[in-house]
Amino acid sequence: xxKINLSSAKTLGIIGFIILLLLxxxxxxxxxxxxxSLAYYVLVLLALNDISSKLDKKEIFSNxxxxxxxxxxxxxxxxxxxxxxxISFLAFSLRGLAGFLSTxxxxxxxxxxxxxxxxxxxxxxxxxxxxxxxNNSYFKTGSDLYFIGAILLIVVIGFLxxxxxxxxxxxxxxxxxxxxxxxxxxPQELV
Numbered sequence: 001x002x003k004i005n006l007s008s009a010k011t012l013g014i015i016g017f018i019i020l021l022l023l024x025x026x027x028x029x030x031x032x033x034x035x036x037s038l039a040y041y042v043l044v045l046l047a048l049n050d051i052s053s054k055l056d057k058k059e060i061f062s063n064x065x066x067x068x069x070x071x072x073x074x075x076x077x078x079x080x081x082x083x084x085x086x087i088s089f090l091a092f093s094l095r096g097l098a099g100f101l102s103t104x105x106x107x108x109x110x111x112x113x114x115x116x117x118x119x120x121x122x123x124x125x126x127x128x129x130x131x132x133x134x135n136n137s138y139f140k141t142g143s144d145l146y147f148i149g150a151i152l153l154i155v156v157i158g159f160l161x162x163x164x165x166x167x168x169x170x171x172x173x174x175x176x177x178x179x180x181x182x183x184x185x186x187p188q189e190l191v
Contacts, residue, residue, distance in 0.1 A: 001181040009050035013173035016043030020166055041068050047173075048126065051134075055182065060129050067122035074115030081108060113153060120150030120162075127169060138175060142168025 020040040045064060052061035085104055124147040131139030142165045149161025 002184045003179050003181055004054045005179050006051060006054065006176065007178040009047040009054075010173055010176045010178060012043045012047035012050070013176070014170065016040050016047060017166060017170035017173060019043065021163075021170065024163075041072075048130070051130065055133055057129065057133055060126055060133070063122045063126040063129070067119045067126065070115060070119040070122065074112075074119065078108070078112050078115065081111070116153060117150045120147050123147070127172070131172065134176060134180065136172050136176060138168050138172035142166070142172060 016039075019036055023036050023040070045061070045068065048064050049061045052058055085108065124143040127139040127143035127146070131137060131141075131143065144165075145161050145168060146165030149158045149163075149165055152158035152161060
């Protein structure tokens with residue numbers, strides 16, 4: 001048996017999720033919210049990279065990286081569409097495009113919804129795998145709550161479920177063991 005130290009990953013994950021849970025308090029200041037969410041992404045990515053490389057489970061890191069990229073790129077696309085839509089509305093508002101505008105807003109909201117659900121799917125895969133590898137039920141429960149919350153974003157309760165899922169992720173990191181033992185594989189066993 002080989003001992004693996006996960007204390008630095010645990011600390012990074014705890015700090016990252018504390019930052020994420022404090023994010024709603026920064027929404028009034030957009031630049032602060034951006035910096036806080038960037039810090040969350042970096043810290044949790046570092047924690048998951050450490051865990052996945054030490055346990056040789058690369059999919060844990062790659063799934064969360066995919067979720068981050070989908071969120072960031074999707075957010076940028078949504079901002080660009082909002083700016084272009086706003087300019088178009090101002091340019092053509094005198095021509096009676098109210099029907100076109102309402103259809104555009106609905107499509108825009110559906111695009112954002114799809115981005116959030118798609119990203120949440122990869123978050124779910126990440127923490128479901130992490131929970132199985134570390135035998136931590138908080139990660140598994142949090143992943144289900146987070147994904148169901150993303151699907152239910154159309155209803156207000158979705159935000160609450162996602163937030164509770166994030167709390168479960170934090171508890172998962174808090175209860176994670178600092179050291180775990182894994183079996184070493186000799187070259188003969190791999191054949």
